[in-house]
Amino acid sequence: MSSSDFRQIAIRTEAGKAERLFRAAISAFCALTRPSRREIAQLDDLTLPLFDEVSTEARRFAAAALSECESAPPGLVKRLANEPVQISAPLLVRSRALGSVELIALISRHGLPHARAIARRKDLHPTIASLVRALNGPAAKTTDENQHPSGQAADRAREQLRTIMVDNGGPSLSIAPATAGTFRRLLDGALSANAAFFQTALADALGVEFGSAVRLVSPSDHFSLLVSLRALDLREAEAFLIVSAACPGSFPDVASVRLFVERYRGMERQAAVAKVAAWTKTGSSQTGDAAKTLKAS
Known part of the structure; x- marks a missing residue:
């Protein structure tokens, strides 16, 4: 040998x-x-x-x-x-x-295969169960998006955001994609009892003033936060977890979770960056109105 x-x-x-x-x-x-x-x-x-x-x-x-x-x-x-x-x-x-945080992180990292296994848990938190169903639903559908109302709404939202980008001459704000550390700081801030911690983490992540971040976080309406997280290029499960923690009560049923997922998937990152730039430039009085206009479509 x-x-x-x-x-x-x-x-x-x-x-x-x-x-x-x-x-x-x-x-x-x-x-x-x-x-x-x-x-x-x-x-x-x-x-x-x-x-x-x-x-x-x-x-x-x-x-x-x-x-x-x-x-x-x-x-x-x-x-x-x-x-x-x-x-x-x-x-x-x-x-x-x-725990719930670990499960959502696993769904975010590994997608549907892990999500489907997690869905079999007997003690699964209802919010996570809703997220799994919302993620699983679109993947199982073979219908053309143009024949689906939610697909049409997403298309209209994309077109409006493109228009906003053109009107403003493109994004004037440079937002770097979130790292794992950015996500952890945002999540820790959202889970804390002090809203200022999350607002500070969001301001740092977006590169905006603290006051602008405060205006982007509304307990009663999470749409501007959704756009901000999309601008950071977070995965949809990561964004969902942050919004759930920062804006409790935003997802009372499966339909609300599905709507969040569809909006998040339907929004292009550069359009989200342009929207955040417009909001932080124009101030609080127009932020809410702009969000309502986009959601109405």
Whole structure:
């Protein structure tokens, strides 16, 4: 045998050891009736370094086993939940370690496959259930958009926004697409009890004055916030989560969620940037009127 043959045997042996250790650690953890915080942290510390070395079958085993645990290691659960749905499904359907914020982030990151698995949860928050149905509905339809009233409304909105861009000579405001850090700051601000935290985060993200950001956030009408988040090029699920937190009560039923999704999908980013620029330039008295005009179409 050559030296390369010995190296391949050694690699396979090490991989086999990693997989056996990975499975054994998870089996031992799941056998604990009430694992302590220290034991939960220990499992994360042991399994995460091995994660890339174990097989798909081992990851699927881990997801199925941990989905039944009352107290699962957060790091490993997060890593498994971001795997393809063929692996992550048990956690998406059953794990209590995944809260509403984590579930929406997963939907935003992985789309319909994860959303459909999450929809099977027994304790799913009604707002997330509505979002999943709204996201799933358009994908299942084969009807031409021109034959659908919502599609026509979206087309009209796009045309109006293009007109606004032309009238204003294009956007005078440069808005950079949101990063993961931007999204986290916006979400943290929206979830805080102090509205000024969110308004400050929005002002920083858009590059506008604080007073302009205040005018863009209305508890009774989230349309201007929708446009602002579209200008930041956030995913629709990320934007939905932020609006839900910043403007509670905006989505009382499936129809309101579907309308949000259709408006968000139907709006081009550059048109949204132009609209934010126009609003921040003209001030509060015209912001509400402009939003009402767009929504009426």
